[in-house]
Amino acid sequence: MGCFGWISFTTDYGLSDCFVATCRGTIARAAPSVQVIDITHLISPGDIPRGAMLLAQSVPHLPPAVHLAVVDPGVGTSRRGIAIETPGGLLVGPDNGLLIPAAEVLGGITRVVALTERSWFAAEVSATFHGRDIFAPVAARLALGADLSEAGPSLDPESLIRLPRPLVSSGEGFVDAEVISVDRFGNVQLAARAEHIDHLGDQLVVAGSRAVRASSFGQVPTGKLIAFVDSADYIALAINGGRAVVILSVLPGDMVRITSALPG
Amino acid sequence: MGCFGWISFTTDYGLSDCFVATCRGTIARAAPSVQVIDITHLISPGDIPRGAMLLAQSVPHLPPAVHLAVVDPGVGTSRRGIAIETPGGLLVGPDNGLLIPAAEVLGGITRVVALTERSWFAAEVSATFHGRDIFAPVAARLALGADLSEAGPSLDPESLIRLPRPLVSSGEGFVDAEVISVDRFGNVQLAARAEHIDHLGDQLVVAGSRAVRASSFGQVPTGKLIAFVDSADYIALAINGGRAVVILSVLPGDMVRITSALPG
């Protein structure tokens, strides 16, 4: 796919140890002219769904890149390392579902290989830190223009591990939607899209609380719960001047029921 | 003002979501050669005074830059987006007081415009994430050398929202000073400058505790409370080997009284 000037970098490594730095150093030594954009390194250890979500919601706004992502509780088992080609860029990481939602956002999987070519790895590969010893060197080499096919044998995309899709379902006068995330502002993002709830009108009941449909928390009085289309095009719940998550008391993975507040 | 090689970036977005990354990506796509220096993204949500303070205390040490700052509890209301020109650089963000102290440090406002030119924004502007969809693209375009006047109509600088200045006042034998910040080391920064307290001598009482005037905590015994001129030229309180904030039990916005410990 030619060269990439950018590598994006997503992990659960935290910022208190030196895991991120040694990966950055590995990239810098192999591809000093490639720039790195950190997505986040504060994913809870092993939280693959959150890593997949953040990566998928970030890639539309990044330049063409090799997206390096490592949330890898299976490191040291037989789980495969993979590199995925899409129309919008490459993805490198473990085969545990982490990369798939972003690959779909980038146009779908056109090719995927298992990372087996040891000459692409660090000279010594540790048993527990494939981010530094396998994934970062592979990402650097791909950014420099090496072809995916040299990284290892092609895989059937159908063979890849996939996460369950966040749930959203509709019934007579209600929508049930899974909580995808809670952000720093206490806003609660749901798996639902605008089309799922448009028919319920502007006066809603969300998880037992009255809410109004609005375009922004800035348009309602302080303290009011709203449902709005957020910056990633999902339905989210917010309180003007407050934290919706406190009122709703939900976590990612919980289901939230939305109904019309008016008799149907 | 010509081109800028640097954008500084200050927000309350945190590091656990992908808000910072999508802004960085937006800048990278529009202005790939411009480098970004993060000031901090860990301002408490909506804490405009702290954002204003950190930006103002940082800009003297940064290269000429477009300073992008977004602490924006009013996003989605009628609050304006603005770009400010100063002798020392440009500032971009919401019109809520956040940018003014840094503008003053950079030499004062020479020009200010309202951000209304939609062709400078993202193709689709979300209702709740103007950092990504308005302020980052505008900062990138200004860094590339576009003229402020093309971003929107000029504003009267007097029309801008301003924060109250941190308080410092003197009376017979005392100085009352507002706490500006408490840093990671527990040091307490006051709104007072050296000239405010020089006449009180070296033996002080600060919020009821004995303190000495010194140039550095390294010059007094462990456990001793000192008042010193800090690295931003404010009077700060520290304890050698300890955390002054624990002894003083103050928060930003609190007033601290300083008197001479000696009979006047």
Next chain:
Amino acid sequence: MGCFGWISFTTDYGLSDCFVATCRGTIARAAPSVQVIDITHLISPGDIPRGAMLLAQSVPHLPPAVHLAVVDPGVGTSRRGIAIETPGGLLVGPDNGLLIPAAEVLGGITRVVALTERSWFAAEVSATFHGRDIFAPVAARLALGADLSEAGPSLDPESLIRLPRPLVSSGEGFVDAEVISVDRFGNVQLAARAEHIDHLGDQLVVAGSRAVRASSFGQVPTGKLIAFVDSADYIALAINGGRAVVILSVLPGDMVRITSALPG
């Protein structure tokens, strides 16, 4: 030593204030083409041993660089500022032991100077922020190719402050090893190397708990405590799917005894 394209940066400054940003700005103004890799800024305030450890474990994976490190509880005292030359790069920071383990990893100290040349410092040097006013400008100047000898007078390497080495000792059927670090995943890194415990076999008792020697947590059942060679070549303790630190209840500096679980 010629020029360096990279500066690595390690501090206890945290990410919530603007200390890191003002140092970055200082480097950017002096050496705009030099790239900075953050190792971490979340070392606990004043924790020199942790800073020394993270720096030493990072440098093998970084490009040739000036390594700028500031964990400096003695700022403002008579402690010296130093720059160290090694075969693998330069180090700049306080003379308090912080830089020595990394210097050894980089091939040993070939030259060391006291930082006394004021023309290399900021125009005004604060009493409490030598990271910004002394160490960052010195690191930038060295990265641009200035010779160490111009920064100040040579020092005898034997005169440098050194930290005690982490302890590891063996006796009849046991090894006692100091805890070096606990990482984000709850893995406990010991001062011991493989050769210290190889003779104890694969069935171990570690701090009173049964453990097995393995190459990775992925090779044992969930919940099992293992001892393995970690990615920095130290013996570490981990639990597959869990946090070893919770079971072992240890902190850096504690001693852990390892014995064979089998009658000798």
